[in-house]
Amino acid sequence: MTKSVWTVDKSHSSLEFTVKHMMISKVRGVFNDFEAVVEADPNDLTDAKIEFSVNINSIDTRNEDRDNHLRSNDFFDMENHPKMTFVATEIKKKSGNNYDVTGDLTLRGVTKPVTFDVTMEGVNKDPWGNEVAGFSGTSKLNRKDFGLVWNAALETGGVLVGEDVKINIELEAHKQA
Template identity: 70%
Template sequence: MSLSTWKVDTAHSLLEFSIRHMMISRVKGVFNDFDATIEANPEDLTNAKIEFSIDINSIDTRNKDRDDHLRSPDFFDAETYPKMTFTATSIKKTGENQYDITGDMTIRDQTKPVTFDITFEGKTKDPWGNEVAGFSGSTTINRKEFGLTWNSALETGGVMVGEDVKINIEIEAHKQAE
């Protein structure tokens, strides 16, 4: 089956992350503005072309001071590096509707290979007859590998911010007219 172009419906999609805070809890956040170029047969992603671009300034952890700190040079340095990107380089089918999608993730000026565990959730038609496909997935990255090294020691031992960042995605994509 040939590849089709799919547009991510950001109103029905989610790009979220979580990270340990003060060694005892997790802080969650989202990126509200992102875009993707997807050329795929959703029922067989092995030949898909996938690129994501995330607007760093759209970070939202429900706390303005924390969001401003995350945008600062201590973390993302959004003024210098306004986008985070991911470009798939290898896609392997690992089971029924399951894939490992490996690609180059760039945060700040660091590009590293990252693998997402992705599930094709299915395909349907919306009330207007348009084809819609759903995908979910996750990965964990070490933020220090991408130059996000700021931290603060805690008086009781340990550090303020963990190193591992869990990323979850929920994508609804609409097939574009050919």
């Protein structure tokens, strides 16, 4: 296969995160509005171009008060930084369909390198004859590295919000004609 442009089908894709809450449980959330363009040969992602943009306002943790707090200056500062972006800078094949995709993640005006463990899940044709590719990716980052430092101490010790944020991405992308 040659390099092609693939656009994300948001109705079959997800961008999820998990963070510890009160040091004993986890809060899960999603961003419902994001775009990604992948220019790649699905058989070899090492020279792919990957760009991702997330609308911070689309955060959804199934709790409106918490979502509004996350949008505020305490966390994402959405008013001044409405988007989170990721641009791949280096892609290394690990084995088979597994890759380390490193890139510049910009969040709240701070840009840092982040590496995702990505699996190219395969390519298939939909019932209408269109080529569709699937990608899965995971990463972990420390939110404080991006200026998301708000927290509250717990009476019993520890803090309300964990520092490590686990990210899970499932993408279905359609090959452009």
